[in-house]
Amino acid sequence: MQRRHLLSTFALGIALSAPLAADDERYITLASTTSTEQSGLFADIVPQFRETTGIDVRVVAVGTGQAFEIARRGDADSLLVHDTQGEEQFVADGYASERLDVMYNDFVLIGPSDDPAGIADADDALDAFSRIAASGSPFTSRGDDSGTHRAEQRFWEEAGVDTTGGWYRELGSGMGPTLNTAAGMDAYVFADRATWLAFDNRQDLAILFEGDEALFNQYGSLLLDRERHPHLKHDLAEQWHQWLVSDEGQAAIAGYAIDGEQLFFPNAGHH
């Protein structure tokens, strides 16, 4: 009968929803960036942290701008992002009580392998950016207020380039979708190396410019302010914050590699 069928559907729904009840397992919610999550770093180091402390880390991976906003609203216990200026401002504004350097990787300029703008032999990063603009080759930008987007904008500004031309495509997407789009339209793109290494759909794209110190990409961990959001799991979050900069945490970060290539370089204690 129809009624019995409806009832059994409802019963199934209820049975399935039973495990929805929150478990009292110890965990923190970490707001972080897509680059750290999508590169597979957290999947590698969080189990090691859990082993040591019994605390699980639930990662919400978003752009740096949104990660700041989540932490500002009190929706995450901890914050790990890569926008040093923004992070220092976050501490100055009283949302976080401490910021520590954790690790770095670097940004790279990627483009179609025939390199129409000729950036492969550019003198430095600024020169490479200028050459892309001068050639009018398409460039895809994250345009999402992420740490990578903010870094990219600083380069255009320093190079004195006006990015309003039709060659400059602002996507409003994460790193992966931006790389997908760049691959589709043979465009240049500014990316973090970790996401690039973990990225599969490269088509004709290749790293064309790398190695300038200006392309250094620093990640910082922030200890959120206890008084502003007293309900957060500050004690557990502090253990994570300290573990990241401890010898064990730094070794875990250094140990993460894809195809033998190390993705993040620990540098805690360098201020």
Add this chain to the structure above:
Amino acid sequence: MPIADNAFATALTLIVTLDPTLLNIVRLSLQVSLSAVLIAALIGLPLGASLALWAFPGRGAVVVVLNAFMGLPPVVAGLMVYLMLSRAGPLGELGLLFTPTAMVIAQVVLVLPIVAALSRQHIEALLGEYREQLASFGLGRARMMPTLLWDARVALTTVVLAGFGRASAEVGAVLIVGGNIDGVTRVMTTAIALETNRGNLALALGLGLVLLLLVACVNAAAHLLGERARRQMG
């Protein structure tokens, strides 16, 4: 089309090996979407029937709003629920953000207008046919409701299935309120979005095929049960 070929192979491998990560994601997807549809049906069916049965000032406005909300973009629904459940929001005390419960709430917001608006339409049409007959039995409006809901059950099953389709297919709302946390709030659609972002297009499409299969199974089950019910009654 190497990506499509790989996608079929990937989907097949995932299903045949009963990949534990995939099973967990499938279980959570069904759990969230079925719960949301159940809640939306429990509220939406009587609500739709009431709107068909009772005339009151502003009824037209309510109907228009419900119809308009059928087109609510999932990402807007997600944002609304996010702002409600955020610690800085009115329901922040509950600490529900980034949990499966938050995802259920967001999907109820998406599914409820569909169930209520479409069931109102069906009940109103049915009421046009039955009104005199029902009135001749001396039934009041409140007593008519169960009869009408029961007689419209075939159409209403389709309405509920449409709601399930919307819930299981959307990604915008659950991504915002769930956070796509591995093993906790990662469902089929957010997993597909993530793999697309990582450039694993074959795996993303493979997961998409598994999702299609899953939705087809739910619809087939509803269809078969409906057929059996018709035969038993016939």
